[in-house]
Amino acid sequence: MRLYALGLSVLLAAALHAQPYALGQGYHVGEGLNVGGYFSSEFEMKGSQETFTLDDVAFMAYGDINPMFSYLAEFESVGFYHKNLSTGDESGDRKFHIERLYGDLWLADAYNIRFGKQITPVGYWNKEPINVLRDSTSSPLYSKLLFPKFLTGIDIHGYVPGIEAAQYHLFGQSNRDFDPGYINIPNTHFFGLAFEKEISNDWSGGGSVGEYITAVGDQRTRFVQANLKYDDSTWQVMGEALIAKSNYTHDSDDYTLSGYAQGMYRYTSQHAFIGRAEHFKDHYTRYEDNIAVVGYSYRPLYPVSLKGEYQWHSQNDEDRALFSFSVLF
Amino acid sequence: MALSKRRRSCIILLFGALLMKALFVTIGLVVALLGGQYTLIISKKSGLSSLSTQQVKDLFLQKRHFIGSQRVIPLNLVGQHESRTLFESSVLGMDRDRLNNYWVKQHFEGISPPLTQGSFESIKAFVQTVEGSLGYVPSSMVDSNVKAVYEF
Numbered sequence: 001m002r003l004y005a006l007g008l009s010v011l012l013a014a015a016l017h018a019q020p021y022a023l024g025q026g027y028h029v030g031e032g033l034n035v036g037g038y039f040s041s042e043f044e045m046k047g048s049q050e051t052f053t054l055d056d057v058a059f060m061a062y063g064d065i066n067p068m069f070s071y072l073a074e075f076e077s078v079g080f081y082h083k084n085l086s087t088g089d090e091s092g093d094r095k096f097h098i099e100r101l102y103g104d105l106w107l108a109d110a111y112n113i114r115f116g117k118q119i120t121p122v123g124y125w126n127k128e129p130i131n132v133l134r135d136s137t138s139s140p141l142y143s144k145l146l147f148p149k150f151l152t153g154i155d156i157h158g159y160v161p162g163i164e165a166a167q168y169h170l171f172g173q174s175n176r177d178f179d180p181g182y183i184n185i186p187n188t189h190f191f192g193l194a195f196e197k198e199i200s201n202d203w204s205g206g207g208s209v210g211e212y213i214t215a216v217g218d219q220r221t222r223f224v225q226a227n228l229k230y231d232d233s234t235w236q237v238m239g240e241a242l243i244a245k246s247n248y249t250h251d252s253d254d255y256t257l258s259g260y261a262q263g264m265y266r267y268t269s270q271h272a273f274i275g276r277a278e279h280f281k282d283h284y285t286r287y288e289d290n291i292a293v294v295g296y297s298y299r300p301l302y303p304v305s306l307k308g309e310y311q312w313h314s315q316n317d318e319d320r321a322l323f324s325f326s327v328l329f
Numbered sequence: 330m331a332l333s334k335r336r337r338s339c340i341i342l343l344f345g346a347l348l349m350k351a352l353f354v355t356i357g358l359v360v361a362l363l364g365g366q367y368t369l370i371i372s373k374k375s376g377l378s379s380l381s382t383q384q385v386k387d388l389f390l391q392k393r394h395f396i397g398s399q400r401v402i403p404l405n406l407v408g409q410h411e412s413r414t415l416f417e418s419s420v421l422g423m424d425r426d427r428l429n430n431y432w433v434k435q436h437f438e439g440i441s442p443p444l445t446q447g448s449f450e451s452i453k454a455f456v457q458t459v460e461g462s463l464g465y466v467p468s469s470m471v472d473s474n475v476k477a478v479y480e481f
């Protein structure tokens with residue numbers, strides 16, 4: 001709650017001293033301080049259950065201390081308020097967690113260092129994890145279950161010498177996570193190498209390899225991932241796929257496969273239609289699901305998002321409708 | 330007599346068309362020889378001699394901060410001046426809507442748009458004073474105090 005008050009104070013102070021404000025681009029107080037945040041709310045209909053959730057409430061601050069060093073801090077509460085509209089039950093977690101806290105050392109074109117808690121630089125979806133930046137309310141299972149979404153460690157990154165518009169990330173963590181209760185896969189060891197290439201103005205692609213050891217159960221998983229995207233002003237088509245092999249302490253090795261393909265047609269700059277097909281198969285737990293999603297996105301302004309979607313699952317009783325409203329400020 | 334008049338008219342029309350074509354070719358050649366309408370300039374102390382379109386794009390989208398070991402600080406002209414619109418469409422390859430959406434996404438990443446300056450004169454003064462700063466001015470403003478690295 002103290003973080004919540006601090007966040008509001010910083011936003012208020014920033015508003016008083018900021019340059020003209022543009023929604024979605026934060027308050028620019030000075031080169032050393034920009035502040036902003038976001039929130040999202042979600043309404044879900046699944047079977048006879050209807051729920052409402054005020055999900056992400058977050059504040060962030062970032063800036064350049066000097067030309068060689070910059071920072072970012074983000075504090076977030078997930079599940080801020082939840083109400084089951086069918087039963088009337090209410091709950092909520094107003095505790096704020098450290099979502100990201102890192103510094104950037106800018107050293108050279110081919111060699112820069114980010115250190116601290118940061119988003120794992122793998123694929124497309126993981127790097128834009130918040131509702132308002134996504135084009136569908138839901139995220140693919142691919143982005144939630146197969147590798148740690150956050151890294152508490154170091155990412156050495158830069159442009160690959162001799163290859164135009166190609167970047168690499170060599171990242172590593174050899175310690176427990178910062179705020180381990182707030183990560184999808186708590187781990188003690190996480191290393192990886194990611195590569196991405198802007199092929200043209202509209203096309204990009206990339207891939208990564210990595211390894212992590214879970215904090216509970218010492219399960220060692222190695223993964224290979226690939227992604228490809230086409231994006232012009234009207235159409236966006238993207239896909240990601242990942243195969244992971246896990247070594248279990250008291251059991252034999254097993255594989256998990258996952259991938260999705262998504263297409264989006266922007267009818268105008270405000271209106272878009274989305275379709276996604278996803279496959280997920282965990283051989284170890286024998287969990288398999290094929291998911292089809294159709295959705296509609298309306299953005300009266302780009303940082304304000306209203307979305308609706310329907311999901312069909314091959315798993316029983318998982319079909320649902322989702323609606324969301326989110327804002328980046 | 331009538332046929333002769335028609336033939337003369339045809340010859341005049343043909344000559345006119347050839348003259349117009351020659352004029353357009355000449356204008357094209359002059360523009361190509363003189364270079365672009367605007368020039369990206371950097372401090373003459375900088376080791377950079379030229380930039381590719383991709384490098385300029387990456388620098389102004391704040392994707393990269395260096396060229397080699399040279400820290401680069403991109404500068405935009407404030408507002409909607411035709412030079413900025415031309416730069417965004419022909420070099421960055423993005424219209425204003427797409428660019429605004431891009432900066433919204435970058436806000437979440439902790440990245441702000443380039444610094445802005447109020448006039449070409451202030452861009453040129455900034456470039457002369459701050460090593461590594463990079464901005465566009467009309468090509469006619471380029472002189473020996475700055476170094477031209479890209480034209481559009």
